[in-house]
Amino acid sequence: MLLELADVEVSYGAIPALRGVRLEVAEGEIVTLLGANGAGKTTTLRSISGLLRPRRGEIYLDGRPLSSIPAHTLVGLGVSHVPEGRRVFAGMTVRENLLMGAYHDRRHVREGTERVFTLFPRLAERASQLGGTLSGGEQQMLAIGRALMSRPRLMLLDEPSMGLAPRIIQTIFEVIVEINRAGVAVLLVEQNAVQALRIAHRGYVLENGQVALTGSGADLLADDRVRQAYLGEDIPTG
Amino acid sequence: MGFADQFWQLTVDGLMVGSLYAVIALGYTLVYGVLQLINFAHSEVFMLGAFGGLFAARGLLPGGATPSGPASVGLVAAGLAVGAACGAAAAFILERVAYRPLRRRSAPRLAYLISAIGASLFAVNLAGKEFGRQNVPVPDLFTNGTLFHVFGAQVSTQTVVVLGAAVVMLVLLDRLVARTRLGQGIRAVAQDADTAVLMGVNVERVIILTFVIGGLLAGAGGFLYAMTFNASYNMGFVPGVKAFTAAVLGGIGNVRGAMLGGILLGLVESYGGYVFQASYKDVIAFLVLVGILMVRPSGLLGVRLGRAA
Numbered sequence A: 001m002l003l004e005l006a007d008v009e010v011s012y013g014a015i016p017a018l019r020g021v022r023l024e025v026a027e028g029e030i031v032t033l034l035g036a037n038g039a040g041k042t043t044t045l046r047s048i049s050g051l052l053r054p055r056r057g058e059i060y061l062d063g064r065p066l067s068s069i070p071a072h073t074l075v076g077l078g079v080s081h082v083p084e085g086r087r088v089f090a091g092m093t094v095r096e097n098l099l100m101g102a103y104h105d106r107r108h109v110r111e112g113t114e115r116v117f118t119l120f121p122r123l124a125e126r127a128s129q130l131g132g133t134l135s136g137g138e139q140q141m142l143a144i145g146r147a148l149m150s151r152p153r154l155m156l157l158d159e160p161s162m163g164l165a166p167r168i169i170q171t172i173f174e175v176i177v178e179i180n181r182a183g184v185a186v187l188l189v190e191q192n193a194v195q196a197l198r199i200a201h202r203g204y205v206l207e208n209g210q211v212a213l214t215g216s217g218a219d220l221l222a223d224d225r226v227r228q229a230y231l232g233e234d235i236p237t238g
Numbered sequence B: 001m002g003f004a005d006q007f008w009q010l011t012v013d014g015l016m017v018g019s020l021y022a023v024i025a026l027g028y029t030l031v032y033g034v035l036q037l038i039n040f041a042h043s044e045v046f047m048l049g050a051f052g053g054l055f056a057a058r059g060l061l062p063g064g065a066t067p068s069g070p071a072s073v074g075l076v077a078a079g080l081a082v083g084a085a086c087g088a089a090a091a092f093i094l095e096r097v098a099y100r101p102l103r104r105r106s107a108p109r110l111a112y113l114i115s116a117i118g119a120s121l122f123a124v125n126l127a128g129k130e131f132g133r134q135n136v137p138v139p140d141l142f143t144n145g146t147l148f149h150v151f152g153a154q155v156s157t158q159t160v161v162v163l164g165a166a167v168v169m170l171v172l173l174d175r176l177v178a179r180t181r182l183g184q185g186i187r188a189v190a191q192d193a194d195t196a197v198l199m200g201v202n203v204e205r206v207i208i209l210t211f212v213i214g215g216l217l218a219g220a221g222g223f224l225y226a227m228t229f230n231a232s233y234n235m236g237f238v239p240g241v242k243a244f245t246a247a248v249l250g251g252i253g254n255v256r257g258a259m260l261g262g263i264l265l266g267l268v269e270s271y272g273g274y275v276f277q278a279s280y281k282d283v284i285a286f287l288v289l290v291g292i293l294m295v296r297p298s299g300l301l302g303v304r305l306g307r308a309a
């Protein structure tokens, strides 16, 4: 298994945020992690990246426990994280932001930059502009492009569609599928449940720091509880 | 003679002192950038560098006449190098002893300030004990005299050495921050430390190297300062406060801001000291600071390290 979370518990001070999360991502999969605000989705991704340390349980990458691995070395193991709110370096140009993505390994900067510019031609036009001056959509493209620069095997995406216009969301989701087709496994956190489940092979629904439901994308899309809770549909009872 | 007659001379003198303020100010601004911490013990890094350079120059100095030519160049270079090395070592130890343990325990802001003041008092008194409490001159490493004139202003060998060395350091640092991988890491940590980690930046390593770079600059700057104004155990205080002022003036955390702030402060002091009275120098410097901060609270160039490169 590429990524495995085994009964992971994480808390902020004394307040628990994850209460025994079990989750797996296999090579080549798109897995989506759904859940209401505050369910623990961001906490899950930050724990995988080593920014937070589980109080209990273990996270495995290729079967190797991550608890003793420094967070900054994770990108070298093939994990790249597109954080919530994009977090592009506002004072760096588009090109410099991409270079940051290749910080741990500078050997493939040119091909990497070419590839990102092919994927997102808008970024090529703005190559010398500061990250902070880009629109929300462009910043999201840059954050994804930056994450691609490290040639990941597993990409963690935290609400990439947040606050974007539908047309841009469409582009972002198409690119996620394309990245996955090129062999990158994706763990996609989304509020946008329908679209996420349409492209995902499998999904998990997180509630109060626990996995409440799991299944294939199609099964979850058809599940009454999912439709009710996340798609805002009224299901007739009785 | 009036101000107009003296203008160029005051400019040359102001640039010389200002370039040293700039060199020291970079240490404050770089550390602030990566840690949001004012390293109040930086002035002692400067002082220890000055003594290191001074002892090296003194030890290498052959007896007899004032050296000249290649010997002078070698001695100044040795003083700069040893001063820089001592400054770097002092900054490294400071970070390890006074700050890192606090960071490990996620200590509150106030703890860092107290730790900095403690480290500073320790270093000052250790230097007072070991090196004496009087002024210690740097021996003459070259014959100082007027090298040339600019618009009637005399430019001495000393000025050329100090200003030249300082400008080289400023340019190198600017290039380092803008162009190298380490510089990119420093800027990334300054802008968003968590995201820097996600990019593979080893934040602890960047922090310690930032202290070392600031120490290299302050140590070499200390030696240059001592060549002009002598060394003493408490020599760090006034230039330290001035350099800190320069960093705030330019926008703390901003590399080019610190350089601009240092040069401006040197010039303003030089002009102001002449127009009013030399003893008003410091008053004028701080009035300028207060005035500029009232209009631009984040300093002349703003606060972001990344924007500076």
Ligand SMILES: Nc1ncnc2c1ncn2[C@@H]1O[C@H](COP(=O)(O)OP(=O)(O)O)[C@@H](O)[C@H]1O
Residues within 6 Å of the ligand: A012, A016, A017, A035, A036, A037, A038, A039, A040, A041, A042, A043, A044
């Ligand atoms: N830095 C923090 N300090 C304290 N509590 C936090 C912090 N970040 C998140 N939490 C809490 O942890 C829980 C999970 O948050 P989060 O993982 O951000 O949820 P999601 O991403 O699903 O919206 C929430 O109850 C939230 O209030």
Ligand SMILES: [Mg+2]
Residues within 6 Å of the ligand: A041, A042, A043, A084
């Ligand atoms: Mg979140």
